Amino acid sequence: MTHSKTRILALLLFVAGLPAGAATNIFTPATGTWNLTTNWTLGAVPTSADTAFINSARVATVAANAPDVGSINLGNTADPTASGLIIEANLTTNSLFVATAAGALAEVVQTGGTMTINSAFGISANGTAAASGTYTISGGALDFSGATLNVGGSAPGTLTVDGSAVGSVAGNGMNVGAQGTVRFNLAQFGVTPINITTNVNVNATGQLVVDGTAYEGLDGYFPLITYDAIGPQFDPANVTFIGLDDRAPGIVHESGGLWLRLSAPPAYSTKLLSLVPESTVAADYTGSNFSATRELDPSGSDWATTWNEGHVMDTLLEVDVPGEPNLSFELRTARGGNIYSLLTSEGETVPPQYHPPGDTAPWIDEVWQAVGVDGALNDPGNGSPWFIHQAGVYLRDPILTEPFYSPQVAAELDVANRSFTTINWGQQAHIQVFTDADPSNDWQSHLLYFTRYKDLGQGVIEVSIGYYNYGPDEPEFFDVPWGGTRRTTMNHGFLADPICSTGFTWSAAKTENFASPTVPYNQSGGWFGFSSAQSGVGPALGMVFGRDPDPLLPEQFSNTVIRWGFAGGPLQSGETDWRNFLVTEQARFYTLSQGTGFWSRHYIATGDSIADMADRIEARDLASSVAVSPFDFTEGNSPLIGYSFTGSGTSFQVSADEGSPQFYLYAHPVTGSFPIYEMLENDGSRYLSWNPYGTGVIKTYDGTIAGIRLLGFALPSADVNSAGTTYSYQPLAPVFAGVPDNYKPDGEVFSVRTTGDTADDDGDGIQNFVETSVHGSDPNQADSDGDGFTDLQEVALGANPAVNDSGLIALLMAAAGGETSRIELTPSGSDFVVTIKVQEGTNLSAFTDLDLTGANTTVDAGADTVTITISGATAAKFLRVGK
Numbered sequence: 001m002t003h004s005k006t007r008i009l010a011l012l013l014f015v016a017g018l019p020a021g022a023a024t025n026i027f028t029p030a031t032g033t034w035n036l037t038t039n040w041t042l043g044a045v046p047t048s049a050d051t052a053f054i055n056s057a058r059v060a061t062v063a064a065n066a067p068d069v070g071s072i073n074l075g076n077t078a079d080p081t082a083s084g085l086i087i088e089a090n091l092t093t094n095s096l097f098v099a100t101a102a103g104a105l106a107e108v109v110q111t112g113g114t115m116t117i118n119s120a121f122g123i124s125a126n127g128t129a130a131a132s133g134t135y136t137i138s139g140g141a142l143d144f145s146g147a148t149l150n151v152g153g154s155a156p157g158t159l160t161v162d163g164s165a166v167g168s169v170a171g172n173g174m175n176v177g178a179q180g181t182v183r184f185n186l187a188q189f190g191v192t193p194i195n196i197t198t199n200v201n202v203n204a205t206g207q208l209v210v211d212g213t214a215y216e217g218l219d220g221y222f223p224l225i226t227y228d229a230i231g232p233q234f235d236p237a238n239v240t241f242i243g244l245d246d247r248a249p250g251i252v253h254e255s256g257g258l259w260l261r262l263s264a265p266p267a268y269s270t271k272l273l274s275l276v277p278e279s280t281v282a283a284d285y286t287g288s289n290f291s292a293t294r295e296l297d298p299s300g301s302d303w304a305t306t307w308n309e310g311h312v313m314d315t316l317l318e319v320d321v322p323g324e325p326n327l328s329f330e331l332r333t334a335r336g337g338n339i340y341s342l343l344t345s346e347g348e349t350v351p352p353q354y355h356p357p358g359d360t361a362p363w364i365d366e367v368w369q370a371v372g373v374d375g376a377l378n379d380p381g382n383g384s385p386w387f388i389h390q391a392g393v394y395l396r397d398p399i400l401t402e403p404f405y406s407p408q409v410a411a412e413l414d415v416a417n418r419s420f421t422t423i424n425w426g427q428q429a430h431i432q433v434f435t436d437a438d439p440s441n442d443w444q445s446h447l448l449y450f451t452r453y454k455d456l457g458q459g460v461i462e463v464s465i466g467y468y469n470y471g472p473d474e475p476e477f478f479d480v481p482w483g484g485t486r487r488t489t490m491n492h493g494f495l496a497d498p499i500c501s502t503g504f505t506w507s508a509a510k511t512e513n514f515a516s517p518t519v520p521y522n523q524s525g526g527w528f529g530f531s532s533a534q535s536g537v538g539p540a541l542g543m544v545f546g547r548d549p550d551p552l553l554p555e556q557f558s559n560t561v562i563r564w565g566f567a568g569g570p571l572q573s574g575e576t577d578w579r580n581f582l583v584t585e586q587a588r589f590y591t592l593s594q595g596t597g598f599w600s601r602h603y604i605a606t607g608d609s610i611a612d613m614a615d616r617i618e619a620r621d622l623a624s625s626v627a628v629s630p631f632d633f634t635e636g637n638s639p640l641i642g643y644s645f646t647g648s649g650t651s652f653q654v655s656a657d658e659g660s661p662q663f664y665l666y667a668h669p670v671t672g673s674f675p676i677y678e679m680l681e682n683d684g685s686r687y688l689s690w691n692p693y694g695t696g697v698i699k700t701y702d703g704t705i706a707g708i709r710l711l712g713f714a715l716p717s718a719d720v721n722s723a724g725t726t727y728s729y730q731p732l733a734p735v736f737a738g739v740p741d742n743y744k745p746d747g748e749v750f751s752v753r754t755t756g757d758t759a760d761d762d763g764d765g766i767q768n769f770v771e772t773s774v775h776g777s778d779p780n781q782a783d784s785d786g787d788g789f790t791d792l793q794e795v796a797l798g799a800n801p802a803v804n805d806s807g808l809i810a811l812l813m814a815a816a817g818g819e820t821s822r823i824e825l826t827p828s829g830s831d832f833v834v835t836i837k838v839q840e841g842t843n844l845s846a847f848t849d850l851d852l853t854g855a856n857t858t859v860d861a862g863a864d865t866v867t868i869t870i871s872g873a874t875a876a877k878f879l880r881v882g883k
Contacts, residue, residue, distance in 0.1 A: 460622065
């Protein structure tokens with residue numbers, strides 16, 4: 001009886017809220033159209049004077065625009081099967097209540113039209129124990145600007161925005177109750193947000209679900225719910241992500257909205273990131289704790305820009321050295337691959353991003369980054385600057401509504417090795433060239449940045465940056481890097497003097513305006529220090545840039561220089577309301593022709609003072625360890641990545657395949673090669689191409705390019721085997737003959753290898769990749785060093801197959817016969833004594849010493865021959881001889 005009274009009371013309250021004289025009009029068939037008069041108990045389609053009821057598992061479809069209706073009540077009876085309303089056309093009502101009765105199941109599915117709700121909107125929200133109510137919109141528009149949505153009260157209620165084809169979802173207010181859920185199903189490139197005019201309030205147990213299973217776009221930061229104000233927020237424990245495990249999803253509550261932050265998609269293969277030269281400075285992790293994440297973890301620093309850090313952050317590398325606060329740091333990389341935040345014991349050291357006029361350079365300019373300039377084309381005086389920033393573009397085009405950072409095309413966070421590696425497609429930063437009336441300066445970028453940050457311990461960070469040019473322009477001026485400090489944190493700069501026998505010294509604090517001093521690397525001690533004190537006493541930060549090679553590399557047409565100064569005039573008391581920037585620029589002059597690249601390495605160092613930091617730099621010989629070197633990736637030493645594809649058109653899918661691939665690409669930029677990208681455009685088209693501009697793109701930031709990932713590198717057919725190798729190749733275009741829309745060579749003819757890393761092209765018994773990555777031998781030559789031994793024989797002996805060993809051992813001969821095997825060694829030379837040992841093994845990775853008791857194993861004359869008889873009963877397949 002109590003239950004029945006509750007139901008009657010709820011119904012009376014509901015009826016009391018109806019307009020005077022409202023008539024009940026009940027939908028009667030199991031399924032049918034809304035606009036058919038015979039489907040209603042009043043013999044007429046509901047009007048503004050009616051309350052329409054859809055109960056008892058009935059489903060009504062609004063297939064054509066319908067008259068305005070006073071109220072709609074969906075699911076007012078307990079049923080095991082949901083009552084339903086399908087909206088395909090326009091429908092307006094004063095109120096919509098979904099699942100109002102105990103035990104009711106009800107769902108609204110909107111695929112088109114505009115649903116307008118003028119005064120009240122509830123989904124399982126009227127206080128009864130309804131089983132479940134849902135509203136899912138995948139098309140059309142939902143307008144409840146005159147109402148506040150209450151979703152999920154004493155029973156589960158869910159509002160789902162399904163994809164980005166939804167025109168709009170807009171309302172006056174929204175309350176997410178104790179059992180309420182707001183769900184977003186991301187489409188390929190995003191989802192339509194919910195726009196609330198006033199307030200959003202979330203119960204402590206209210207749920208947010210983001211399903212990104214279908215999402216394939218770039219790294220992203222986009223709104224889910226916009227609002228004027230918010231009360232309680234979604235508890236992080238009540239936020240569920242689906243299908244986004246490899247995209248580091250995060251929810252950001254900021255002024256005006258609830259935003260979703262996603263990292264770029266994962267690399268197709270970690271081989272793409274395996275190209276950075278090994279460290280030459282030994283790591284020292286004594287007493288050091290390291291952690292890293294790609295999850296959103298803002299710095300908490302004060303910034304001048306109004307943009308949230310969720311837009312920019314990619315990865316956090318954090319080092320804590322207990323008892324040594326000045327050696328501890330938090331380094332945050334940006335989506336563009338640059339450093340946008342570096343926290344030390346002194347606080348935030350990166351400038352606050354004050355860059356008038358307007359907020360046009362959020363973590364675009366005043367950061368630690370690489371820059372490339374083509375001096376022949378760069379003409380800023382006439383409005384045609386040519387600067388490729390690692391960070392991204394200035395917000396100087398009205399179509400840009402948020403920052404656009406240089407797209408990340410591959411990345412790897414390697415926590416075990418304390419490193420993060422990222423590959424980014426650098427962007428023409430000064431995008432005003434695209435908004436003028438002159439198309440001749442619509443510059444393009446064909447420059448890739450390869451960057452690795454590696455903690456070496458004790459306050460030292462190794463930064464390796466590679467530059468690869470695959471376009472016709474020839475940049476020859478590079479910042480390696482550009483960056484500096486926040487003057488309110490570290491206002492004084494110190495340039496190391498040339499090294500003398502007594503160690504490092506340094507100049508007086510530098511206070512000039514930017515670029516007043518310019519010093520060649522080799523006229524300095526190879527580092528520049530920053531401190532909050534003019535005396536240099538107190539926590540210090542340093543940039544170790546080293547010295548130029550002597551002589552310069554052939555591509556270097558001038559000495560590298562460092563210049564520095566203040567970007568914003570005298571020091572001011574505020575922190576974020578002026579150009580708070582002590583800038584340094586390490587400028588390298590290097591002609592980077594098409595199909596070539598170079599590495600530049602520097603170190604970031606810390607210390608208790610400038611003197612302490614100088615001692616640490618000297619103790620680890622950092623200044624001498626900095627290097628510039630050309631890329632040296634060849635057909636023989638680059639790993640290969642196999643790929644296969646399925647489908648065609650918009651259903652085309654490519655994937656890494658090391659089993660039975662359809663084609664191979666080089667993992668590293670072999671000289672003369674072009675990158676092969678997977679391109680996704682906002683119309684759903686997808687294809688492989690070397691050229692992101694190939695379909696007519698001018699503004700890379702206008703949203704046309706919805707996704708870009710690096711697969712690898714391919715050589716033009718005319719350039720294969722140019723070093724005299726004989727690798728087997730096939731033309732790439734015929735591989736895609738059946739899917740012409742999914743491969744766009746854009747004027748280039750490429751060939752790709754037909755066998756992968758697991759192949760043995762030279763037939764020496766060692767796989768190609770093992771030769772290049774483990775032994776350093778040539779996978780195209782059975783005897784790489786030409787010493788008369790095959791590479792396999794040398795590996796079996798424990799020798800180096802890449803080094804000629806004929807001076808040590810002139811002959812190795814093993815002849816199996818009968819019950820014994822015979823090994824004869826005839827060394828050449830004189831005045832030596834060699835004791836021979838023989839090992840056996842069932843494979844090439846594990847050997848054990850043979851018992852040679854009683855055998856003559858000592859060679860002390862050039863004419864000696866040692867003969868050792870070994871029982872043929874052994875299961876060993878391999879023998880090796882050493883001394």
